Amino acid sequence: xxxxxxxxxxxxxxxxxxxxxxxxxxxxxxxxxxxxxxxxxxxxxxxxxxxxxxxxxxxxxxxxxxxxxxxxxxxxxxxxxxxxxxxxxxxxxxxxxxxxxxxxxxxxxxxxxxxxxxxxxxxxxxxxxxxxxxxxxxxxxxxxxxxxxxxxxxxxxxxxxxxxxxxxxxxxxxxxxxxxxxxxxxxxxxxxxxxxxxxxxxxxxxxxxxxxxxxxxxxxxxxxxxxxxxxxxxxxxxxxxxxxxxxxxxxxxxxxxxxxxxxxxxxxxxxxxxxxxxxxxxxxxxxxxxxxxxxxxxxxxxxxxxxxxxxxxxxxxxxxxxxxxxxxxxxxxxxxxxxxxxxxxxxxxxxxxxxxxxxxxxxxxxxxxxxxxxxxxxxxxxxxxxxxxxxxxxxxxxxxxxxxxxxxxxxxxxxxxxxxxxxxxxxxxxxxxxxxxxxxxxxxxxxxxxxxxxxxxxxxxxxxxxxxxxxxxxxxxxxxxxxxxxxxxxxxxxxxxxxxxxxxxxxxxxxxxxxxxxxxxxxxxxxxxxxxxxxxxxxxxxxxxxxxxxxxxxxxxxxxxxxxxxxx
Amino acid sequence: xxxxxxxxxxxxxxxxxxxxxxxxxxxxxxxxxxxxxxxxxxxxxxxxxxxxxxxxxxxxxxxxxxxxxxxxxxxxxxxxxxxxxxxxxxxxxxxxxxxxxxxxxxxxxxxxxxxxxxxxxxxxxxxxxxxxxxxxxxxxxxxxxxxxxxxxxxxxxxxxxxxxxxxxxxxxxxxxxxxxxxxxxxxxxxxxxxxxxxxxxxxxxxxxxxxxxxxxxxxxxxxxxxxxxxxxxxxxxxxxxxxxxxxxxxxxxxxxxxxxxxxxxxxxxxx
Numbered sequence: 001x002x003x004x005x006x007x008x009x010x011x012x013x014x015x016x017x018x019x020x021x022x023x024x025x026x027x028x029x030x031x032x033x034x035x036x037x038x039x040x041x042x043x044x045x046x047x048x049x050x051x052x053x054x055x056x057x058x059x060x061x062x063x064x065x066x067x068x069x070x071x072x073x074x075x076x077x078x079x080x081x082x083x084x085x086x087x088x089x090x091x092x093x094x095x096x097x098x099x100x101x102x103x104x105x106x107x108x109x110x111x112x113x114x115x116x117x118x119x120x121x122x123x124x125x126x127x128x129x130x131x132x133x134x135x136x137x138x139x140x141x142x143x144x145x146x147x148x149x150x151x152x153x154x155x156x157x158x159x160x161x162x163x164x165x166x167x168x169x170x171x172x173x174x175x176x177x178x179x180x181x182x183x184x185x186x187x188x189x190x191x192x193x194x195x196x197x198x199x200x201x202x203x204x205x206x207x208x209x210x211x212x213x214x215x216x217x218x219x220x221x222x223x224x225x226x227x228x229x230x231x232x233x234x235x236x237x238x239x240x241x242x243x244x245x246x247x248x249x250x251x252x253x254x255x256x257x258x259x260x261x262x263x264x265x266x267x268x269x270x271x272x273x274x275x276x277x278x279x280x281x282x283x284x285x286x287x288x289x290x291x292x293x294x295x296x297x298x299x300x301x302x303x304x305x306x307x308x309x310x311x312x313x314x315x316x317x318x319x320x321x322x323x324x325x326x327x328x329x330x331x332x333x334x335x336x337x338x339x340x341x342x343x344x345x346x347x348x349x350x351x352x353x354x355x356x357x358x359x360x361x362x363x364x365x366x367x368x369x370x371x372x373x374x375x376x377x378x379x380x381x382x383x384x385x386x387x388x389x390x391x392x393x394x395x396x397x398x399x400x401x402x403x404x405x406x407x408x409x410x411x412x413x414x415x416x417x418x419x420x421x422x423x424x425x426x427x428x429x430x431x432x433x434x435x436x437x438x439x440x441x442x443x444x445x446x447x448x449x450x451x452x453x454x455x456x457x458x459x460x461x462x463x464x465x466x467x468x469x470x471x472x473x474x475x476x477x478x479x480x481x482x483x484x485x486x487x488x489x490x491x492x493x494x495x496x497x498x499x500x501x502x503x504x505x506x507x508x509x510x511x512x513x514x515x516x517x518x519x520x521x522x523x524x525x526x527x528x529x530x531x532x533x534x535x536x537x538x539x540x541x542x543x544x545x546x547x548x549x550x551x552x553x554x555x556x557x558x559x560x561x562x563x564x565x566x567x568x
Numbered sequence: 569x570x571x572x573x574x575x576x577x578x579x580x581x582x583x584x585x586x587x588x589x590x591x592x593x594x595x596x597x598x599x600x601x602x603x604x605x606x607x608x609x610x611x612x613x614x615x616x617x618x619x620x621x622x623x624x625x626x627x628x629x630x631x632x633x634x635x636x637x638x639x640x641x642x643x644x645x646x647x648x649x650x651x652x653x654x655x656x657x658x659x660x661x662x663x664x665x666x667x668x669x670x671x672x673x674x675x676x677x678x679x680x681x682x683x684x685x686x687x688x689x690x691x692x693x694x695x696x697x698x699x700x701x702x703x704x705x706x707x708x709x710x711x712x713x714x715x716x717x718x719x720x721x722x723x724x725x726x727x728x729x730x731x732x733x734x735x736x737x738x739x740x741x742x743x744x745x746x747x748x749x750x751x752x753x754x755x756x757x758x759x760x761x762x763x764x765x766x767x768x769x770x771x772x773x774x775x776x777x778x779x780x781x782x783x784x785x786x787x788x789x790x791x792x793x794x795x796x797x798x799x800x801x802x803x804x805x806x807x808x809x810x811x812x813x814x815x816x817x818x819x820x821x822x823x824x825x826x827x828x829x830x831x832x833x834x835x836x837x838x839x
Contacts, residue, residue, distance in 0.1 A: 049750065052740040064740035108756050110749045258759060261686050289760035294745055295788070295804040301745065409689040411799040413790055418799075486686050509762060510800060512686035523680040530676050531669035538665050545652045 031135050032093045034125030042126025045119055053108065058130030066348045068108050069302040071193065075130035079190065079225035082208040084143040087222045087230035090133055092141045096124035104207040106306060144221060147237045149212050152245040160246030163239050172197035172227065177250040178326040178463025185329050185497065190225040196304065197227075199326050199463075203251040205306060210254070215244045256307060259286035262489060262513040264312035264319060264481075271313060271320045273457050277466050280322045283311040290325075290493060290506035295415060296443050298342030303506030304328065305493045308397075314515055319481045320470040321513075323397055323491060330460035331496030336396035336429045338416065338438060338492075339446045340502035393496040394431035397467050400424070400490040401513075403439060405479040411488050414510045416440035424478050426454045426469050430496075435469060443503060451477065481515055489513040573608045577601045591643040595630045602626050691763060691797035694776070697783045701791075703807050703815075713779040715816050715830070735821025738814050746802065751825055761802045769826050778819050778830035785815045 033039070046054075053062040053072040060074035073080065082099045083091040091099075100120050103111030112120065128134035150156070164170060164177075172187065174180035177200030189195045203210035208218045219240055222230030231240060265283045272279065287309050292300045304327075311322045402412050403422040410421070417423035417440040425438040425446070435456040437449040453475045458467040474480040481487060492507040494500040584597050603626075606619045634644045651657050697710050720728040739747075746765040748754040753767035766772060773781065783791070789801025806815055823830060 052736060052744075053749075062740065063737040064744055067741055106756065108744065108749075110754070110756075114750070256759075260762075261684060263684065291757040291760035291802075292745065294742075294757075295802060297808055409687070409797070410794065413799050414802075418790065508760065509802065514684055514686070521680070523677045526680065527673040527676045531673040534669040534672050535665070538668060542652050542661070542665065545649055549649045550653050 030137055031128075031140050033128045033134055034093075034122065038122045038125045039129055041119075042122035042124070045115070045123050046126050049112070049115070050123070058127065064108065067299075067301045069193075070107055070189075070195070071191070072109070074191070075127050077190075077225070078131035078133040081223040081226065081228075082218070083141070083221050083224070084146060084217060085141040085221060086144050086232065088224060090131075090139055090141040092143055093121075093124055093128075095141075096127060097121060099208075100124060102209060106205040107207060109207075144232050146213075146217055146220060149216065149244075150238070150241055152212070152248065156242045156245045157249045159239075160242035160244065160249075163235070163243050164246050167231065167235065167243070169243070173200050174463045176462050176464075177201045177247065178328075180326070180328050180463030187227045189227070195226055196328055199306075200247050201250040201252075201326065202256070202306065203248065204255050210251075212241075212244050212248060215247050216240055219243060256287055256289070258289050258307070260288075260511050262286045262288075262310045262312050262321075262511065264314050264513060264515045266483070266516060266518040267313045267315050269315070271315050271318055271470060273320075273455065273468060273470055276457065276459065276468070277322055277324075279320070280311040280313055283313050283322075285309050285311050286511075288491065288508045288511055290491075290508055293415070293492075293503055293505050293507050296503050297344060297347075298503030299347050300498075300500060300504045300506060301347075303493070303500065304495050304498055305506045308491050308493060308508070310491070312513060314473060314481065314483075318470050318472050319515070320468055321399060323399070323467045323469070324464055325397075325493055326464050327395060327460070327495060327497075328463070329497050330430070330465065331391040331393065331395045332431050332460075333390040334392045334394045334431055334496055336394045336431070336494050336496060336501050338398060338425060338427055338440070338502065339443070340393075342502050342504045346499070346504070391496045393494070393499055393501045394429055395465065395496045396427065396429045396494040396501075397465070398428070398492040399426040399469055400440070400492070402479050402488055405482075405485075405487060411510055412440075413442065414490055415507070416443050416446060418442050419445075424449070426456075426471070428456055428458060428467055428469070430458050430460075430465070430467070451475065453478065481513070483515045483517045486512045486514050570609050570611055573604065577605050577609070590647065591634060591640055592647050595634055595644065599623075599626060599630060689797055689800070691800070692795040693763075694780075695793050695796040697780050701783055701787060703782075703786045703812050706812065708779070708782065708812075710777075710779045710783055713782065715778045715782075715819055716813075717816055717820050718778070718830075731817050732820050732824045734814070735817035735819070736825070738810065738818045739821050739825075742806070742809070743818065751822065757802075763797070763801055765803070768822050771828070773822060773826070773830070774828040775831055778816075778823075781819045781822070781830070782812075782815055785810075785818065786812070 034042075047056070051062060053060075053064045053068065054075060055061040055065070055072070058075035060072045062072055065072055078090055080091040080095070080099075082104075083089065083095045085091060085095070097120050100112055100115075100123055103109050115123070133139050165175065170181055171183050172181040174184065174197075179197045179199040181197060184197045187195050187197060198206065203215075206214065206218070208214050208223075218228070219235075220230060220232040222228050235243070263284050263286070267279065267282075287307050289307050290303060290305050292303050294301060305325050308323055308325045310324075313320050400416070400423050403417075403424045412418055412421040412423045416425070419441055423440045425440050426435050427438055428435040435454050437451060437454050438446050439449045440446045454469055454471045456467060456469045458465065460466075471478075473482070479487060488510045489512065490508050490510050492505050494505045500506075580597060581601060584594055589597070603619070603623055606614055606622055633640070635641045652661060699711055700707055700709050702708070717728065717731040720731065739751075744755055745757050746753075746755040746761065747768060748758075748765070751768040752770075753765045755765060758764055784803065786805065786807040788805035789803040790798050790805050792798035792801060810818070819830075
């Protein structure tokens with residue numbers, strides 16, 4: 001009875017599917033912008049999930065925009081970073097789907113794992129409605145050929161290193177890829193916002209993904225709207241793969257491997273600051289994530305520093321900490337301080353370097369400006385003329401430990417302490433020769449502390465600051481470092497180029513530093529003792545059992561019943 | 569409760585009951601079963617010291633049971649005695665005698681090489697709020713305070729939506745970095761924060777009064793009592809940056825976006 005309506009329904013369905021298939025093949029050459037229904041559904045999702053950043057009109061002017069850097073994409077321009085298509089071309093539908101699905105790490109553009117494939121497809125179609133280019137039959141995106149990867153070898157890495165310098169990547173990205181090339185401080189995107197060349201030694205922060213295929217694609221097709229060029233024509237695929245292998249080798253690991261513990265290793269020779277970073281060769285390195293100081297007014301929504309790497313050693317008298325981080329340029333002029341004021345208006349301009357467009361010299365210690373001389377904010381002639389001008393704010397770094405070793409779980413507030421429990425701040429303004437000390441009882445109450453316990457040295461090399469702090473293990477009036485014990489520790493980093501000072505900075509939460517005892521007890525002794533003891537007990541038990549039951553049991557091999565029991 | 573584990577253990581116990589296993593096997597299975605339950609049966613892990621305490625009790629109970637009558641004692645000891653005396657088991661016996669000290673030595677090694685863990689502090693996630701707070705020189709009684717915009721939902725839906733929209737703007741300008749784009753606590757800074765920012769979509773805030781939220785938002789991490797670990801929480805004290813009204817609007821948005829309602833006052837009164 002029911003078979004007829006069903007078969008009729010099937011027929012209708014078949015015809016429908018046939019029609020759709022036919023239409024698709026007609027459109028296959030045309031723009032792939034989805035159906036009316038798909039775009040409509042995308043519109044609903046967009047209003048809920050995307051408009052707050054990308055704007056109702058898709059122009060990148062959402063609620064969040066004033067505090068975001070990089071700024072949300074303006075979809076009306078049709079300029080997209082992550083594409084398989086040629087420089088200047090639109091992304092394919094699949095490119096959009098991929099980037100929505102994966103998001104862009106270390107930016108506010110999130111990944112969307114919880115949206116269904118259907119949702120993401122519809123969103124990608126809806127985004128195309130903001131720019132007329134997507135329906136322009138002449139601009140239909142064509143993927144460029146991206147041949148598959150040969151395997152990486154030591155030769156390809158070496159060749160890649162050579163090509164990397166010859167091709168000019170180093171001009172922007174720096175010789176070791178730390179984003180410190182000579183042109184880096186001058187880069188702007190198409191909307192005239194300052195932009196930084198990516199730190200290629202941190203592959204986990206790559207917007208377009210960190211797999212070899214991702215890097216190869218980025219290099220081949222470039223990032224539209226940014227200074228990052230496309231090299232699909234300039235370099236052969238082999239050359240691009242070689243550079244890719246070199247870039248992968250720069251990071252040293254797939255992920256950041258963030259830690260929560262700095263282990264200080266004991267050294268026999270007295271610590272000598274003059275030896276610099278060489279003293280730390282044997283100390284394990286801990287990478288700690290830096291987040292924006294967005295808890296107190298004067299916020300930094302996008303600090304350019306994303307992590308610090310810390311190593312520590314101690315001798316009989318003192319402890320030394322080596323703090324390293326990547327910085328596009330060393331600001332060794334101007335001034336900085338943990339309590340310099342930041343006007344509230346500046347929060348609205350989250351872009352690094354936003355209010356200081358002209359470049360500063362990456363290696364500019366030669367041009368030291370007169371100390372504290374006020375900086376002409378925007379000299380119209382400075383733009384092209386002076387590639388190296390003194391910065392208003394210098395780079396700086398800070399180590400924070402509690403003033404008193406905590407007796408229980410209680411710690412001072414992680415941002416410069418609080419009224420009840422203060423923190424000891426070791427502050428190094430990198431425009432000066434020596435670190436300073438402060439006592440913090442909250443951001444608003446930071447007082448100089450002139451015990452002069454802390455000494456230090458700093459150096460900047462090819463995009464990386466290395467700063468060493470040294471302090472007696474047990475000073476007269478501060479928390480002692482004791483072998484075998486943990487002490488809370490936190491860090492802050494200021495980038496003078498981005499006008500970071502005072503509350504505007506990157507910081508870490510509390511982590512711990514642990515002084516590994518001089519002699520780590522070996523496990524061998526206790527292991528042998530335990531094994532022998534247990535063996536002896538076992539042998540005694542077996543021996544006793546054999547002696548007690550052996551004669552009787554022997555007589556009854558294979559005989560399941562035992563005579564011993566059953567009475568009493 | 570970890571249902572799968574509990575089920576598996578229950579099934580094994582059931583099988584033992586029906587297969588009439590020997591007393592030794594039975595005792596061994598109980599010992600192992602209880603251990604597995606304690607170790608893996610609960611979603612919130614039980615501390616190792618508590619587990620060993622329980623296992624000690626279980627061992628004593630099992631020993632007491634198996635030695636409670638001559639018959640039982642015998643049933644248990646017979647297989648053991650045979651294992652130790654019969655010739656055909658000699659190789660196995662030798663292997664066992666060597667394996668046990670080896671395992672014990674390995675255990676010593678593992679315990680002496682536990683990865684270093686910084687001291688832990690287990691914070692109370694929702695400590696009791698004070699009964700009154702002062703925000704921008706205005707006293708708010710947390711027992712009676714309610715979101716002033718909530719009743720507009722019925723009386724003036726248009727204005728209600730305006731306030732929700734304001735809350736949305738406030739959220740995406742201020743909170744998104746930590747609490748995330750979809751409010752699930754996965755903002756771009758979470759990899760550097762511990763405790764991690766609250767996930768508003770998992771039903772937590774439906775169990776809270778909106779006055780509790782206004783306390784947490786205005787006073788932030790530093791406003792927590794000791795048991796909340798105020799020194800570690802990155803939650804800002806928003807009274808430094810937002811007006812009271814804006815905080816209520818943000819709360820309105822949190823509930824509206826996640827489709828939840830604040831816990832009503834009557835419910836609290838019952839507790």
